[in-house]
Amino acid sequence: xxxxxxxxxxxxxxxxxxxxxxxxxxxxxxxxxxxxxxxxxxxxxxxxxxxxxxxxxxxxxxxxxxxxxxxxxxxxxxxxxxxxxxxxxxxxxxxxxxxxxxxxxxxxxxxxxxxxxxxxxxxxxxxxxxxxxxxxxxxxxxxxxxxxxxxxxxxxxxxxxxxxxxxxxxxxxxxxxxxxxxxxxxxxxxxxxxxxxxxxxxxxxxxxxxxxxxxxxxxxxxxxxxxxxxxxxxxxxxxxxxxxxxxxxxxxxxxxxxxxxxxxxxxxxxxxxxxxxxxxxxxxxxxxxxxxxxxxxxxxxxxxxxxxxxxxxxxxxxxxxxxxxxxxxxxxxxxxxxxxxxxxxxxxxxxxxxxxxxxxxxxxxxxxxxxxxxxxxxxxxxx
Amino acid sequence: xxxxxxxxxxxxxxxxxxxxxxxxxxxxxxxxxxxxxxxxxxxxxxxxxxxxxxxxxxxxxxxxxxxxxxxxxxxxxxxxxxxxxxxxxxxxxxxxxxxxxxxxxxxxxxxxxxxxxxxxxxxxxxxxxxxxxxxxxxxxxxxxxxxxxxxxxxxxxxxxxxxxxxxxxxxxxxxxxxxxxxxxxxxxxxxxxxxxxxxxxxxxxxxxxxxxxxxxxxxxxxxxxxxxxxxxxxxxxxxxxxxxxxxxxxxxxxxxxxxxxxxxxxxxxxxxxxxxxxxxxxxxxxxxxxxxxxxxxxxxxxxxxxxxxxxxxxxxxxxxxxxxxxxxxxxxxxxxxxxxxxxxxxxxxxxxxxxxxxxxxxxxxxxxxxxxxxxxxxxxxxx
Numbered sequence: 001x002x003x004x005x006x007x008x009x010x011x012x013x014x015x016x017x018x019x020x021x022x023x024x025x026x027x028x029x030x031x032x033x034x035x036x037x038x039x040x041x042x043x044x045x046x047x048x049x050x051x052x053x054x055x056x057x058x059x060x061x062x063x064x065x066x067x068x069x070x071x072x073x074x075x076x077x078x079x080x081x082x083x084x085x086x087x088x089x090x091x092x093x094x095x096x097x098x099x100x101x102x103x104x105x106x107x108x109x110x111x112x113x114x115x116x117x118x119x120x121x122x123x124x125x126x127x128x129x130x131x132x133x134x135x136x137x138x139x140x141x142x143x144x145x146x147x148x149x150x151x152x153x154x155x156x157x158x159x160x161x162x163x164x165x166x167x168x169x170x171x172x173x174x175x176x177x178x179x180x181x182x183x184x185x186x187x188x189x190x191x192x193x194x195x196x197x198x199x200x201x202x203x204x205x206x207x208x209x210x211x212x213x214x215x216x217x218x219x220x221x222x223x224x225x226x227x228x229x230x231x232x233x234x235x236x237x238x239x240x241x242x243x244x245x246x247x248x249x250x251x252x253x254x255x256x257x258x259x260x261x262x263x264x265x266x267x268x269x270x271x272x273x274x275x276x277x278x279x280x281x282x283x284x285x286x287x288x289x290x291x292x293x294x295x296x297x298x299x300x301x302x303x304x305x306x307x308x309x310x311x312x313x314x315x316x317x318x319x320x321x322x323x324x325x326x327x328x329x330x331x332x333x334x335x336x337x338x339x340x341x342x343x344x345x346x347x348x349x350x351x352x353x354x355x356x357x358x359x360x361x362x363x364x365x366x367x368x369x370x371x372x373x374x375x376x377x378x379x380x381x382x383x
Numbered sequence: 384x385x386x387x388x389x390x391x392x393x394x395x396x397x398x399x400x401x402x403x404x405x406x407x408x409x410x411x412x413x414x415x416x417x418x419x420x421x422x423x424x425x426x427x428x429x430x431x432x433x434x435x436x437x438x439x440x441x442x443x444x445x446x447x448x449x450x451x452x453x454x455x456x457x458x459x460x461x462x463x464x465x466x467x468x469x470x471x472x473x474x475x476x477x478x479x480x481x482x483x484x485x486x487x488x489x490x491x492x493x494x495x496x497x498x499x500x501x502x503x504x505x506x507x508x509x510x511x512x513x514x515x516x517x518x519x520x521x522x523x524x525x526x527x528x529x530x531x532x533x534x535x536x537x538x539x540x541x542x543x544x545x546x547x548x549x550x551x552x553x554x555x556x557x558x559x560x561x562x563x564x565x566x567x568x569x570x571x572x573x574x575x576x577x578x579x580x581x582x583x584x585x586x587x588x589x590x591x592x593x594x595x596x597x598x599x600x601x602x603x604x605x606x607x608x609x610x611x612x613x614x615x616x617x618x619x620x621x622x623x624x625x626x627x628x629x630x631x632x633x634x635x636x637x638x639x640x641x642x643x644x645x646x647x648x649x650x651x652x653x654x655x656x657x658x659x660x661x662x663x664x665x666x667x668x669x670x671x672x673x674x675x676x677x678x679x680x681x682x683x684x685x686x687x688x689x690x691x692x693x694x695x696x697x698x699x700x701x702x703x704x705x706x707x708x709x710x711x712x713x714x715x716x717x718x719x720x721x722x723x724x725x726x727x728x729x730x731x732x733x734x735x736x737x738x739x740x741x742x743x744x745x746x747x748x749x750x751x752x753x754x755x756x757x758x759x760x761x762x763x764x765x766x
Binding site for chain 1 (some may be wrong): 508
């Protein structure tokens with residue numbers, strides 16, 4: 001596809017993870033604490049309020065998996081093996097520089113991997129409830145949010161004031177609103193940018209460590225994308241089938257799914273997952289008591305670890321409507337039991353809406369590229 | 384091995400699951416409610432107090448797995464696939480007769496399978512916390528126990544009185560004490576019975592539905608085993624290596640692990656798992672408020688779904704000592720992430736005690752019989 005219409009700062013986001021290595025080293029040299037986080041359920045506002053640098057350490061490369069498999073079972077999700085592998089091989093700068101790692105009891109694999117990780121790193125695990133709707137779960141989660149505050153305060157040797165946390169909430173809400181404005185550009189038919197380009201910004205924004213500068217850059221990216229599209233039109237064909245991606249976190253090597261879709265006559269208009277739309281849609285209530293507001297908002301994500309996971313189905317239906325979706329592609333990672341089982345429910349849910357759906361399971365190798373191509377091309381052809 | 388020394392009622396236990404089909408049908412005809420339960424964490428006292436019949440519906444056969452795999456992912460623990468398969472094929476009388484099925488959010492696979500099961504059965508899911516040590520988990524679990532009481536009362540259209548629940552607690556405590564007396568006979572060198580024989584009683588006792596008659600039968604079995612051993616001596620060789628089994632629930636087809644050990648010069652002296660010692664070791668405090676006492680006791684099981692799972696390591700060490708164990712064999716079921724990851728920690732724990740350890744992964748097929756034989760025989764030979 002012709003990408004002449006793209007503003008130059010897309011490349012800044014595409015490269016953000018690598019550029020961030022140096023940035024995070026510099027922040028460490030300045031005395032900042034770095035807190036590695038794994039999951040969308042972790043309230044990063046607490047780290048920001050403590051003056052620490054939260055950084056995503058979910059890994060998306062198969063490089064350290066062989067080493068990880070010397071300790072972990074082979075039959076385990078590649079994200080977990082890769083993340084643990086980077087820790088034991090000391091080859092991920094973000095993992096290396098993390099003064100504290102915050103995990104949560106999301107899935108069985110991560111929950112138990114953290115026990116092993118704690119032998120070599122400073123790990124705090126939040127207990128995530130397994131349901132969202134009941135009072136008991138909400139109480140448990142509020143306690144866990146308050147405990148995280150204490151752990152981060154201790155690590156950073158600071159006391160987080162009410163204003164610190166309110167300020168962090170405001171700035172993260174602003175980031176969410178900007179990301180939302182940005183990805184909602186793809187509601188246009190055709191969208192101004194491809195799904196691969198959208199992903200660069202969504203994923204790359206995780207590795208920009210100055211929250212004020214990040215928001216400025218997101219604003220510029222949004223404005224320039226709009227402006228360039230107005231001037232040059234979209235490089236995306238008006239005939240491209242509009243695909244919504246759902247499922248496990250997608251980045252790094254699993255971008256092969258996006259590439260394959262977009263080489264096969266489709267365009268990804270949105271990501272109903274943790275690196276896409278999910279973490280940006282819900283704002284933290286700025287009028288509520290801050291920790292209660294954080295607990296309320298973070299518990300609401302629709303992840304398959306929840307039972308039941310009604311919030312995912314609601315978000316899916318809304319996005320399908322708002323983004324005028326032609327078909328849904330689910331990507332699950334190998335051995336991810338919760339997503340793999342929930343596939344049956346997603347399929348039934350979409351059938352009720354007469355919406356074509358395909359689920360592909362993959363890992364961090366490239367050995368299934370041809371198979372993915374065959375299945376996804378056939379899916380898009382029949383749309 | 385010569386089993387001439389065995390009291391005849393061993394066969395009653397061996398056959399209990401099958402005999403129970405008719406017994407449970409008769410109880411249904413008498414108007415009793417049947418409640419299917421999956422897990423050691425479910426407080427069966429509540430069903431007993433309501434006059435209902437709790438029955439274990441964890442499945443141990445590969446028969447319905449092919450059907451289950453039409454809905455569930457293949458890469459999932461056989462226990463979950465088998466249990467769900469029996470439900471959709473309506474081929475397990477216990478599942479069929481269950482008016483209510485109680486699940487708990489133990490592992491990812493079960494948690495999500497229950498969502499699908501709820502489409503065809505009357506399912507109530509308890510939220511099991513993922514930790515045991517903190518106040519928040521204990522509070523959540525007490526709420527769940529009280530909610531179960533309400534659900535069972537509604538299903539059975541009764542009100543459970545304080546005396547009902549206290550009586551149920553007493554009778555289950557008596558059962559636990561009797562089971563403990565029975566399996567502790569294997570502390571003797573050599574043990575009076577084989578591990579396969581011990582398992583018949585431990586597993587079979589789950590399918591005796593009159594709790595008073597069951598306790599009487601357990602008492603007789605204990606006395607007769609003791610007496611026969613005193614008269615005839617043990618049929619087990621004094622040279623047999625004393626093996627403790629740990630890991631996933633073991634019954635049905637996975638008894639192949641026990642058979643293989645006992646055909647290879649070993650004798651299983653105990654089962655540190657859900658069908659063996661774990662559910663019998665802890666009594667419910669009869670002096671405490673009954674539901675608080677149930678919540679306290681049931682949350683304490685050392686299962687790998689807990690993080691951390693220190694209670695398992697404590698029980699392992701104690702049993703190794705008390706049963707004079709020569710080696711530990713762990714059996715994990717395929718795709719059981721929590722046990723598979725915890726294996727690393729169990730190995731390290733036993734290494735500190737210089738205790739030989741082997742972990743074997745299996746499923747409900749018999750295709751790995753030769754491989755099991757090779758590995759387990761080699762393990763026992765080197766003890």
